[in-house]
Amino acid sequence: MREDLLNKLREKHLQIALDFIDLDIAYEIARQTRDLNNVIIEAGTPLVKSQGIAGLLKLRETSKILLADTKTADAGDVEVEIAWRGKADIxxxxxxxxxxxxxxxxxxxxxLKLIVQADLIGVKDTVDRAKELFRLGVDIVGFHVGLDVQKKRNITVASxxxxIAEVGKSGLVSVAGGLTPNSIAELSDLPISIYVVxxxxxxxxxxxxxxxEIVxxxxxxxxxxx
Known part of the structure; x- marks a missing residue:
């Protein structure tokens, strides 16, 4: 399953970021899109923190591919198990x-046959660190321009x-940060596997x-x- 999904992710995918605290709201949006292909449902960090494993299991009902945005900072093995118990894929x-x-x-x-994505939020030398992360065994590297940085510096992932082009030579790339249908179209020539919206x-x-529209x-x- 893990290798099959990694091969599948060599196609372009849309990841819907459900950054809610309320599980019912997140579930309803996920439910509306459950039949579409190449869509990843993301249990955003606020949702993982507020709803835990039970919330992941609920979202699993609506998704072919489920990502738990744990943003793990310590105890990596333990947090992998949290995602696994919630039946997340990533x-x-x-x-x-x-x-x-x-x-x-x-x-x-x-x-446990899960996929690991490393989030580059806060990383200053993104290219070198991304290459190091791939060498450490990470499956996907995510370029992420956080909301606070977008507001302060007036930039998006399109900047x-x-x-992105350089890191894409080494492995699978995800991008997140204020993406819209228009900006996704502008980035379509880059080696990006996952567009997070x-x-x-x-x-x-x-x-x-x-x-x-994005799909x-x-x-x-x-x-x-x-």
């Missing part, structure tokens, strides 16, 4: 943390095209319609060969 670690945390998560994830979908009056954009593009 969990996240903070790429800025000590290598021992990354290695602990990777080791336990391999035992990182050169870094939150507010453009979750704050829309028609989450299903926006999701379909259609991605279905008409391919990931450049490395």
């Amino acid at each position: 969990m996240t670690v903070l790429g800025i943390m000590d290598d021992s945390t990354i290695e602990s998560a990777v080791r336990r994830a391999r035992e 990182l095209k050169e870094e 939150g507010g453009a979908i979750t704050r829309s009056q028609s989450p299903r319609k926006v999701t379909e 259609n954009i991605l279905s008409n593009t391919t990931i450049p060969r490395r």
Whole structure:
């Protein structure tokens, strides 16, 4: 299953970030999109913290691929097990943390057949650290321009095209940070496997319609060969 999913992720996917505390709201958005292909449902960090394993299990009912955005900072092996008990396929670690945390998560994830994504939020030298993370066994590296940074520096993930192109030569790449249908179209020529969209979908009056629009954009593009 793990290897099959990694192969599947070589196609372009949309990841819907459900950054809620209320499980009912998150569940309803996920439910509306459950039949669409190449969609990952993300239990956002606030949801994982507020709803725990039970919340993950509930979202599992709506998703073909489930990501638990644990943003693990310590005890990597333990937090992998939390994601596994919630039947997630992918969990996240903070790429800025000590290598021992990354290695602990990777080791336990391999035992439990989960995929590990490292989040580059807060990492200053993204290219070098991303390459190190791949060497440590991480499966996906995520470029993430956090909301606070977007507001303070007036940048989005689209500002990182050169870094994304370079890191994409080494492995699977995810991008997050204020993405919309328009900005996704602008990034479609980059080696990106996963486009993470939150507010453009979750704050829309028609989450299903926006999701379909993005899925259609991605279905008409391919990931450049490395």
